[in-house]
Amino acid sequence: MVYVDEIDVDQEGIAEMTLDENSIAQVARPGTSLRQATAKKHEGPSPAVRPVTQSGRPLTGFVRPGTQSGRPGTMEQAIRTPRTAHTARPITSASGRYIRLGTASMLTNPDGPFINLSRLNLSKYAHSPNLAKTLFEYIFHHENDVKNALELAALATENAQFKDWWWKVQLGKCYYRLGLFREAENQFKSALAHQDMVDTFLYLGKVYARMDQPLTALSMYKQGLDRFPKEVTLLCAVARIHEEMNNLTSATEYYKELLKQDNTHVEAIACIGSNHFYTDQPEIALRFYRRLLQMGVYNCELFNNLGLCCFYAQQYDMILTSFERALSLAENDEEVAEVWYNLGHVAVGIGDLNLAYQCFKLTLANNNDHAEAYNNLAVLEMRKNHVEQARALLQTSAALAPHMYEPHFNFACLSDKIGDLQSSYVAAQKSEAAFPDHVETQQLLEKLRQHFAMI
Amino acid sequence: MAEDAVAAVPTEPTTLRKPRIKKAPDLPILERRNWLIHLHYVRKDYEACKALIKEQLQATEGVCEYAVYVQALILRLEGKIQESLELFQTCAILNPTSPDNLKQVARSLFLLGKHRAAVEVYNEAARLNNKDWEICHNLGVCYLYLKDLSKSKEQLNLALQLHRQELSTMTLGKIHLMEGDTEGAIQTYLQALQLSPESTELLTTLGLVYLQNGLFQKAFEYLGNALTYDPSNYKGILAAGCMMQSHGDYDVALSKYRVAASSVPESSPLWNNIGMCFYGKKKYVAAISCLKRALYLSPFDWRVLYNLGLVHLSMQQYASAFHFLSAAISLHHGNATLYMLLAVALTYLEDTENAKSSYQQAASLDQCVNMMLLSIIYYLYLT
Incomplete structure (x- = not known):
């Protein structure tokens, strides 16, 4: 039987996120919410250096549920699948994630189910503690x-x-x-009064994160770290919260x-590595990244990162060879597209613009939604003075990824150059929002404002 | 309300008894609330202004010219030029004799990038009022976008004759620079400077023009002036820092750049200059780090690549230097020094064949200046 780790992060579904009534403040003060809009100060590298995800959060070094898109502001944003995530978000976590756990129960046994729950006398079993725990x-x-x-x-705890x-x-x-976070909080707190457990601290932190109170979650984890100094899972949880709050x-x-x-924690190594890179x-x-390779992580993404690091470190x-390995290890079209995209950057770096152009085209051939590649192609077209193509590419890019400022800004500059100030203004405003x-x-x-204000 | 009705009933017979001469109907004046609209507009209270305009337009069935005019101005400030253009056209229909309305129509066309149409409307406006410098200036700008430089200059000069102001001189200076006439540009800017001696933009532009012409003393004077008025002027800092750098004042230049870096952290030229400062101070690792950031921010800039090649050559990392230099050459052809550096890198990499052809390329591009240097290096390494 596979034991599911309840503590590990679970992804919030669309319904939970957009219809969420658990967060206390709709417009939270800066630095107190996980649900911040893009309009905030960035700690560490700016978006000009480090790419951002849909919610305006810097890319992390490790893909885990929730890192890709954060909390969307609108329904439309929630439904759109982020390019770097492989699956669409579940509609609600109740149906999306946990239904798989229940699939065992859906198999019909020839002799009827193993235990017929509806005919169970729960209060009887609650009286024998050992059996009750297993049954639960x-x-x-x-x-x-x-x-x-x-x-x-409930019966068993009453009995105890x-x-x-x-x-x-x-x-x-x-x-x-069941989504009753306040009740859950009470139970966990009362459990902590009896017995300090790492699990309980982690559950509490999870509850607070769902209630959009990252600072309370952090203080909870700190308490946990006081009782269990240097506990790995607690440290990891703290780091994740900091990362989600853009405090890299x-x-x-x-x-x-x-x-x-x-020293073999993959997530930590990958996150520190990407932070150093940016x-x-x-x-x-x-x-x-080499350490990751030594530890036996052997996949497309790692070789991709190794290739990029080698290029920027002039190895x-x-x-x-790294990129070739990455291409041979790629499991789907999206990964192939990412490798070609990075190869395009290498080509730009050695000044071979034709190769760069072909690389970005190949990216699009593999993944038609690659907004960054559209943007870069547009820049290459602009260098050749193909204004119309560049405009079309930039528009596509901006429509695919409204969270990136680059296509908006490039479009604004291009429109400004040819004198179409209205489009330029609109695009520049979008760029400012991002x-x-x-x-x-x-x-x-x-x-532009000076232009408009002049009578 | 009820009292009024009660009171009205007994008075009715009296009015019947004494029929007065009918007064002329008290028609509201169309413009009676223009002052209020204007007041809201100049206070930038656009929400109230829009509400008032809506009311006024409903009352007058859309024929109040001033209300439409201000509405169009507000729409333009919000960036909705197309809608604003339509409203200005309505204004021009309501009052076809006003050159202001036509000017605004033309301006909207200009903002939409329809320069040819804008020129036509401006010409029409000029027929109504030919003593208006704004019309001449804007015509000049439109011609500039239509790449008709001589006509543009003519109109701008006309604007300056009618009224001496900074705007036209700036544009005129730009045209002079585009034509390569630096002397004329300097004269124009100097004239503008007499009108507004504290304009930092003018001062920095003038300083930069002097810098390009090699008149360092004067350039420094004007840039220094610009920096006294606005110490965080990015352009001025960059230019002044560049001059200090060329005199070897690396620490002073770095302290200047520090000011600029806090306000403009994503500027590639700035990081390039900081990198070269460190290079001058022989701090090669820091130099490479800064230059690489500059390259990350603008990967197409061959100057950054050139500098990176140079720094790597002095770090004796010839393979890296070769890559940066060859990238620079493929982005920017025809710089002799680039080929020369490439040849040096190739010589150290013991590829004499290609080094030779690179030297030859450099020599063919630049006949006089580097000839001496080139031949010396060439002979030194081949023999």
Whole structure:
């Protein structure tokens, strides 16, 4: 039987995110919410250096549920599949993720189900603690019947005179599954009063993250770290929260702390590596990625990153072999497209614009939604003075990825150059929304406003 | 309300008894609320202004010229030029004798990038009022976009004769520069400077023109002036820093760049200059780091690639230098020094054959200046 790790992050579905009523403030103060809009200050590298995801959060070094798109502001944004994620988001987590856990129950046994839940006298079983625990796990994980599980847990905790922390944690898990976060919080807290457990701290942190209270979650994890110093899972959770709040410098610190305890933690190595790469230290990033390779991670993405690091660290002999390996390891078209996209950058770097053009074309052949490739193709067309093609490509790119500032800004510049100030203004405003601190956008907007204000 | 009705009933018979002479109907004046609209507009209270205009247009069935005019201005400020153009056209129909309305129509056309149509409308406006410098200036700008430089200059000069102002001189200076007439440009800018001696934009532009002509003393004077008025002027800092750098004042230049880097962190030329400052101070690793950031920000800039090649040559990393230099050459042909550096890199990589052809290429591009240097290097390494 596969035991599902309940603690690990689960992805919020569209319904949870857009119809969420658990967060306290709709317009949270800056730095207190995971749901921030794109309009905020960036800690660490700016979006001009480090690419961003749909929600305006810098790309992370490790794909895990929730890192790709964050919390969308609108329904439209929620439905759109982020390019770098492989699957669309589940409609709700109740149907999307947990239905798989219940599939075992859907197989019809010839002699009827193993345990017929509806005919079970739960109060009888609640009186024998050992059996009850096993029965609870069966109902919760195998049958995926949260309501009955909750009933059993409630009876059992009553039977244990509310003194058994284990039952309280299980109650909390049931409440969490049902979306009753406040009740879950109470149960977990009361469980912590009886017994300090790493699990319980992690569950509590998860509850707070769902209620969009990252700072409370952080303080909870800190408490946990006081009781269990240097606990790896807690450190990892803290780092993730920092990363989601765009605080990459502290996230990296926690990841480093984590690596001191567990020097084979893939997520930490990958995140630190990507952070070094985007802060002008490709040589150090290369060492982290090489460590991953030594540990036996052997996939397309890793070789892709190795190739890029080699290029920016001028290890010219390794670039093409890395990318070749990446191409041969690619499992689907999206990965092939990413490799060709990066090869395009290498081609730009050695000044071979024809090769770059072909690389970006190949990217689009493999993945037709690759907004960055459209943008870069447009730039190449602009260099050849093909204004119309460039305009069309930029428009496609902007429609595919409204969260990127580059296509908007390029479009604004292009329109400004040919004198179409209205389009330029509209595009520049979009660029400003995506990246408020971009100086060149500000300068362009200022110039356009002067034009408009002049009578 | 009820009281009014009660009171009205007994008065009715009296009016019947004494029929007065009918007064002329008290027609509201169309313009009576223009002052209020204007007040809201100049206070930038656009929401209130729009509400008022809506009311006014409903009351007058859309024939109040001023209300339409201000509405169009607000729409233009919001960036909705097409709608604004339609409203200005309505204004021009309501009052066809006003050159202002025509000017606004033309301006909207100009903002939409329809320069030829704009020129026609401006000409029409000029027929109504031929003493207006704005019309002449805008005609000049339109001709500039239509690449008709001589006509543009003519109109701008006319505008300057009618009214001396900074705007036309700036454009005129730009045209002079486009034609390669730096002397004329300098004269024009100097004239403009007399009108507005504290304009940082003018001062920096003038400084840059002097810098390009090699008149360092004067360039420094004007750039320094610009920086005293606005110490965080990005262009001025960059130019001034560049001059300090060429005199070897690396620390001063770096302190200037620090100011600019905080306000414009994503500027490739700035990082390039910072990198070259470090290079001058013999801090090669820092130089490479800065230059690489510059390259990351603008991958098509051959100057950054050139500098990277240079730094790597002095770091004795000839293979890297070769890659940067060859990239620079494929982005920008026809610079003799690039070929020369490439040849040096190739010589160190012991590829004499290609080094030789690279030297030859360099020599064929630049006959006089580097000839001496070239031949010396050539002989030194081949013998």
